[in-house]
Amino acid sequence: MAAIGSMTASANGWAMKRGFGPVAILFWILLALLPMLELVTDDPSFDYYMFMGQSMLIYAIAVLGLNLLIGFNGQISLGHSAFFALGAYTAAIMMTFAGWPFWATLPIAAAVCFGAGFLFGFPALKLEGHYLALATFTLAIAVPQLLKYKPIAPWTGGVGGVLLEKPEPPEWLGLSVDQYLYYLCLIVAMLMFWLVFNLLRSRSGLAMMAIRDHTMAAGTMGVDTSMYKTVTFGISAAITGVAGSLSAITIAYVAPDSFTLQLAISFLVGLVVGGLASLPGCLIGGAFIVLVQNSAQSISDWMKTSFALRYDVPAWAIYGVLLLLLMYVMPTGVMGGITVLRHKIAGRRSTRVNAPSPTVVRPGKTAGETTPAA
Amino acid sequence: MSALLQVKGMSAWYGAIRALYELDLSIEKGGVTALLGANGAGKTTTLRAICNMIRRSGSTVLDGTDITRRSTEDIVRMGVAHVPEGRGTFVALTVEENLKLAFHIRRDHAEARRDMELVFEYFPRLKERIRQQAGTLSGGEQQMLAIARALMIRPRLMLLDEPSFGLAPLVVQEIFRILRRINAEEHVSMLIVEQNAALALDLADHVYLLETGSVVTSGPSAMVQNDETLRKAYLGY
Amino acid sequence: MDFFVQQIAAGLTSGAIYACVALGLVMIYVSTDHINFAQGEMAMFATYLAWAMIDAGLPYWIAFGLTVAVAFAGGLFIQRVVLKPLENAPVLALVVCFIALLSIFNALAGMIWSYTIKQFPSPFPARDVFGNGLVSVQQLGVVAVTLVMLGLLTVFFRYTTLGLAMRAAAQNATSARLMGVRVSWMLALGWGLAAAIGAIAGMLVAPIVFLDPNMMTGILVYGFAGALVGGIGNPLGAVAGGFIVGVLENLVGSYVIGNELKLTFALIVVVGVLLLKPAGIFGRVIVKRV
Numbered sequence: 001m002a003a004i005g006s007m008t009a010s011a012n013g014w015a016m017k018r019g020f021g022p023v024a025i026l027f028w029i030l031l032a033l034l035p036m037l038e039l040v041t042d043d044p045s046f047d048y049y050m051f052m053g054q055s056m057l058i059y060a061i062a063v064l065g066l067n068l069l070i071g072f073n074g075q076i077s078l079g080h081s082a083f084f085a086l087g088a089y090t091a092a093i094m095m096t097f098a099g100w101p102f103w104a105t106l107p108i109a110a111a112v113c114f115g116a117g118f119l120f121g122f123p124a125l126k127l128e129g130h131y132l133a134l135a136t137f138t139l140a141i142a143v144p145q146l147l148k149y150k151p152i153a154p155w156t157g158g159v160g161g162v163l164l165e166k167p168e169p170p171e172w173l174g175l176s177v178d179q180y181l182y183y184l185c186l187i188v189a190m191l192m193f194w195l196v197f198n199l200l201r202s203r204s205g206l207a208m209m210a211i212r213d214h215t216m217a218a219g220t221m222g223v224d225t226s227m228y229k230t231v232t233f234g235i236s237a238a239i240t241g242v243a244g245s246l247s248a249i250t251i252a253y254v255a256p257d258s259f260t261l262q263l264a265i266s267f268l269v270g271l272v273v274g275g276l277a278s279l280p281g282c283l284i285g286g287a288f289i290v291l292v293q294n295s296a297q298s299i300s301d302w303m304k305t306s307f308a309l310r311y312d313v314p315a316w317a318i319y320g321v322l323l324l325l326l327m328y329v330m331p332t333g334v335m336g337g338i339t340v341l342r343h344k345i346a347g348r349r350s351t352r353v354n355a356p357s358p359t360v361v362r363p364g365k366t367a368g369e370t371t372p373a374a
Numbered sequence: 375m376s377a378l379l380q381v382k383g384m385s386a387w388y389g390a391i392r393a394l395y396e397l398d399l400s401i402e403k404g405g406v407t408a409l410l411g412a413n414g415a416g417k418t419t420t421l422r423a424i425c426n427m428i429r430r431s432g433s434t435v436l437d438g439t440d441i442t443r444r445s446t447e448d449i450v451r452m453g454v455a456h457v458p459e460g461r462g463t464f465v466a467l468t469v470e471e472n473l474k475l476a477f478h479i480r481r482d483h484a485e486a487r488r489d490m491e492l493v494f495e496y497f498p499r500l501k502e503r504i505r506q507q508a509g510t511l512s513g514g515e516q517q518m519l520a521i522a523r524a525l526m527i528r529p530r531l532m533l534l535d536e537p538s539f540g541l542a543p544l545v546v547q548e549i550f551r552i553l554r555r556i557n558a559e560e561h562v563s564m565l566i567v568e569q570n571a572a573l574a575l576d577l578a579d580h581v582y583l584l585e586t587g588s589v590v591t592s593g594p595s596a597m598v599q600n601d602e603t604l605r606k607a608y609l610g611y
Numbered sequence: 612m613d614f615f616v617q618q619i620a621a622g623l624t625s626g627a628i629y630a631c632v633a634l635g636l637v638m639i640y641v642s643t644d645h646i647n648f649a650q651g652e653m654a655m656f657a658t659y660l661a662w663a664m665i666d667a668g669l670p671y672w673i674a675f676g677l678t679v680a681v682a683f684a685g686g687l688f689i690q691r692v693v694l695k696p697l698e699n700a701p702v703l704a705l706v707v708c709f710i711a712l713l714s715i716f717n718a719l720a721g722m723i724w725s726y727t728i729k730q731f732p733s734p735f736p737a738r739d740v741f742g743n744g745l746v747s748v749q750q751l752g753v754v755a756v757t758l759v760m761l762g763l764l765t766v767f768f769r770y771t772t773l774g775l776a777m778r779a780a781a782q783n784a785t786s787a788r789l790m791g792v793r794v795s796w797m798l799a800l801g802w803g804l805a806a807a808i809g810a811i812a813g814m815l816v817a818p819i820v821f822l823d824p825n826m827m828t829g830i831l832v833y834g835f836a837g838a839l840v841g842g843i844g845n846p847l848g849a850v851a852g853g854f855i856v857g858v859l860e861n862l863v864g865s866y867v868i869g870n871e872l873k874l875t876f877a878l879i880v881v882v883g884v885l886l887l888k889p890a891g892i893f894g895r896v897i898v899k900r901v
Contacts, residue, residue: 004703076703078648078710123882129702130646131885134835137648138881141832142874149871261828265710272707311722320715327704327711328696425789450791462786464779471775478776479791527791 004074004212007331008277024280031186035179050178052290054250057185058243060286061192063270064279065239068196071277072205073232074212075124079136080267082143083113083237085259087244089147092162092254093155102167102249106188109245110238117237121230140264147256161255164248181250188246192239193279199235208232209277240267262316266293269319272326275333284334292318378403378531378563379424379454384432386416386423393419394430395587401531401580403437406557406564408578408595410571410609415584417567418459421533424565425449425456437530451479455524459535461516465509469500472508472519476526486526493522496552514545521549525556532556534566538573546570550577571609575599583608616745618861624750624819625833626857627757631812632827632834633841633849634760635805640843642781642801643690645705649712651831653689653806655824656716657682658813659724662731662822671734675814679807686806690799698795720824731817753815760811761850764804768846777801829874833860836880842891851893856880 034053038046066080090112091105100108120139124132148159156162169180199205210218211225219225248254269292270285292299296315303313330337381399385392394416401407409417423430425446433442441449450456464472473490480486494501497518503511508519517537524532537553538546554577556562568574575581575595582592583604590608591598598604605611632650639647647653657678664674689712697704735752739745768774780787780797787794812834813827820826833856841852860877864870884891 004701007701007703070703076706078706123886126886126889130706131889133648133702133706134646135882135885138832138835138874138878141828142878145871145874150869265714268707268710276703314718314722316714317718317722320711320713320718323707323711323714324693327700327708331700331704427785427788446788447791447793450789456789458786458789462783462789464782464786466782467775467779471778474772475775475779475787475790475792478772523790 004070004076004276008071008275008336028186028190032183035175035182038176038179047176047178050176050182051250052294053182054178054185054246056283056287056290057182057189058246058250058286059266059270059289060283061185061189061243061246062240062267063274063285063289064192064196064282065236065241065243066267066271067274067276067278067282068199068208068239069232069236070271072200072212073208073229073236074215075229075233076129076133077136077236078133078261078264078268079139079143080237080240081259081261081264082139083117083240084244084247084263084267085143085147085254085256086116086237087113087241088248088254088259089156089162089244090241091245091248092164095164095249096162097155103184105245105249106242109241113241113244114234114238117241118230118234120237121233124233125226125229136264137261140261144256144260147259157255159256161253161258164252164254166252167249185246185250188242192242193282196239197279204228265319269323271333272323273333275335275337278333278335281333281335376403377401378437379565380435381424382433382435384420384423384430384434386419386428386430388419388428393428393587394423396432397423397587397589399582399589401563401565404557404561404563405580406566406578407580407582408574409565409567409582409584410574410598411584411590412608413569414586416587417584418535419587420584421456421535421565421567424533425454450527453528453530454533455527455529455531456533457520457524457535457537459539461520463508463511463516463519465507467508468505469508469511469519470504472523473500473526476523479527489526489528493525496525496556497522514541514549517541517545517549518552521553521556525560525562529562532562532564534564536567536569538568538570546573553577571605572611613743613745614865618865619858620746620750622858622861623854624753624857625860626837626854627754628812628816628819628830628853629833629837629857630757630850630853631760631808631815632830633838633853634764634846635808635812636834636838637843637846637849638764638801638805638808640838641846642777643798644781645709646835646843647805648706648709648831649716650805650809650834651827652713652716652720653682653686654809654813655827656720657685657806657810658731658817658822658826659720661810661814662724662729662817665732671732675734678810678814682810683803683807687799687803689806690802694802695795717824724824726824729822731814731822733818749818756811756815757850757853760808761846764808764846773800829877832874832877832881833857836877836884838891839881839884840891842893845891845893848891848893852891 035050043049062080062084065083066077069075069077087109090109091102094100094105094108095102123135127135147156150158166177166181169175169177173180175183200208207218207223207228210221210223211228215225266289270282270289273288274281274283274285292315296318299318300313303309304311326333332339377400379399379401381397384394384397384399386394397420399420409420411417419428422428424434426444426449427446433440435441436449436452436454439452441452444452464475473493477483477486499515500518500522503515508516511519521534521537534553537549541549550573553564557564566574566578575598578595580592581595581598583590583598585608591604632654635650635654636647639645639650660681661674661678664677665671669677693712694705694708697708733749735749737747737749740748740751768778776787776792777797777800779790780792780794784794787797816826816830834853837853837856838849839852840855841848841850843849860873863876864873868876
């Protein structure tokens with residue numbers, strides 16, 4: 001059985017076909033103009049908004065890495081917090097002990113995480129569905145303890161972690177630190193999305209998706225499925241690792257307990273909310289994670305007053321309930337929902353031209369669910 | 375006239391694909407009815423539809439009770455035993471456990487134990503293998519086990535899906551001999567689907583001929599046996 | 612030498628707990644073919660219920676019985692209400708669903724009972740058995756409860772028709788339906804039993820590690836390791852696997868890698884077994900004729 005079946009937001013991928021079309025370019029330009037809002041506002045917490053923007057972009061990159069693996073290649077991972085951590089620590093250690101500039105740590109982190117992901121991809125080859133989920137779940141749980149391990153504490157800082165210095169923007173740019181870091185995240189995000197977009201459009205991308213849809217058939221068509229699966233695992237880990245090192249740079253601090261199973265779950269939440277196998281969905285997912293984390297307190301307060309609850313409602317309860325609801329109502333996420341809507345609108349338009357046909361299978365429904373002629 | 379099972383206007387679908395078209399069937403109490411036809415005519419589908427294993431419409435009445443909306447489990451509990459295509463063996467259970475499964479839906483365990491003895495009289499070979507893992511049985515023995523399992527629920531009606539499939543001729547003969555005895559001695563009515571038309575016509579007293587999901591003709595077995603054009607056209611001999 | 616014996620005894624005690632968790636996992640795996648990531652959090656939540664009852668003044672064993680009953684009903688409820696709509700959903704949807712349950716139970720427990728650790732009473736005295744400081748009654752009690760539970764489950768599956776029906780439903784759902792077995796209720800029953808077993812595991816572990824919403828995370832991973840070592844489809848194997856992993860963990864922890872890498876050890880066991888011996892060391896190969 002396929003691990004993800006009909007849950008992808010764009011099985012045929014309108015997002016893929018359009019991809020970096022005018023809408024996407026306009027969107028990225030808008031994102032690039034956001035820091036300019038400082039000129040028209042005097043909100044004292046503007047820098048904080050910039051910081052939130054950085055987090056959103058970082059999460060979007062992490063979700064992109066996970067989406068490449070789950071959404072486009074059909075391998076389930078609950079352990080991507082491990083690669084995020086690896087990327088973060090790589091950056092932290094390079095900056096602290098080797099004195100490297102922050103930007104130079106990004107390719108190193110990518111390479112290290114690619115290696116780690118590629119290696120983990122080998123055992124993953126033999127595991128499918130639930131079992132791969134289980135192995136990666138265990139990985140996510142083991143990582144914080146591993147990072148606290150005493151013998152490596154001189155480099156990792158043990159329980160305390162590593163404190164870094166935020167990079168200073170060059171004078172001539174005239175940007176605040178947070179604006180500067182926002183642009184750093186934005187440029188890296190654009191680069192990552194562009195790379196993934198091109199990868200997916202290539203023959204390799206088709207092979208990856210063929211493996212997701214039917215591994216055995218892809219194999220008989222001459223696709224080296226093992227190679228593709230391990231390399232995809234590596235690339236996915238590398239992208240998430242880059243997100244990790246960005247987070248180390250922007251927060252200027254790494255500590256073992258930031259990289260728990262919870263982090264892996266938030267990636268999963270972002271992925272499911274945005275939509276499997278959807279690139280724009282990754283941005284929606286990243287924004288969503290940060291919004292819920294930041295507004296958990298106000299959501300909790302609102303629920304306490306409006307439902308007369310005696311307790312605080314933690315963000316995790318919200319995540320959990322939301323995940324469940326999504327699985328029932330919109331298993332294809334926001335972008336999948338949009339796709340269905342577009343098809344519906346397009347369908348209505350076309351029925352004006354063509355006579356309505358009772359055999360049309362509506363998108364979003366599987367063939368089995370069409371109404372019986374009885 | 376008392377029909378045990380009355381099927382009216384039954385259609386059935388696999389996903390979006392329609393496999394049966396407004397089928398009417400009537401099965402006599404105590405009789406053996408055969409469902410014949412080429413591959414893909416809808417024979418297996420008919421059996422599945424009767425047991426509500428696939429999406430279907432129309433009405434099904436068992437001995438005066440409407441079972442159209444009942445679940446498969448309920449229909450079985452009302453005495454319709456389905457011996458499925460591929461025999462449905464519980465491979466990791468022993469032969470005894472395969473049979474004892476029926477105790478789960480039977481209240482009278484003492485009587486069920488007597489039925490088990492009865493089943494072993496029909497199938498002495500199963501008794502020899504009672505503690506064996508059912509997956510290790512030969513094809514013929516697994517077919518016997520499937521019929522024995524069905525008998526254990528004390529059926530009024532037995533639906534048999536290709537009991538001869540993949541078996542050696544001698545084994546097939548043995549199984550059909552036993553089926554005839556079960557029909558006569560236990561008064562179990564049967565609806566049998568068979569590729570081997572000659573064999574089925576021999577056992578059955580009534581025949582339905584199916585083609586692409588509809589009944590072409592029906593009548594007493596003798597009628598089909600004696601009608602050469604019908605035989606040549608639909609049964610290939 | 613005494614230290615070694617102590618380590619073995621401690622290993623068997625934690626092994627007994629892993630065995631309980633593994634039993635719950637096996638129960639769900641056998642009846643539904645799923646791996647339940649929320650098993651640990653369900654157990655933790657049930658333990659909090661027991662704590663609340665004891666805190667409200669109920670005697671230990673009454674609270675124990677009530678908790679097991681409530682957990683059973685809860686498991687049944689989760690399967691009927693939360694999972695039934697997803698019966699034919701792809702694996703990822705189920706994994707997401709289990710992760711959601713994990714988050715919800717963890718958050719709920721933290722929300723209702725806070726994240727500060729609590730003492731949980733043990734029904735067994737901490738007294739020595741032989742008076743030489745090697746084995747305590749508490750340790751023996753935990754092992755005994757696990758073995759009794761295994762015994763009860765074995766009897767249930769081997770000698771009752773309901774147990775037989777559950778096994779049949781897990782093996783071949785269509786065929787079981789044709790024998791009149793209400794398959795979807797059998798799945799629910801599997802969840803109920805798993806939740807009840809989990810509750811017992813939680814109440815056994817809480818006096819040792821203290822009660823807090825995250826107390827089961829590491830234990831769940833060891834439970835997985837135990838279940839996999841013994842073969843995830845086999846209750847007896849799961850219990851044996853739990854004990855093996857418990858003893859190994861203690862020996863490796865005290866002689867080789869220290870206590871700081873215990874979870875990494877579990878990761879290696881899980882990945883290693885999945886790769887080298889996916890059926891587990893007691894996994895029985897089912898002979899199939901096609």
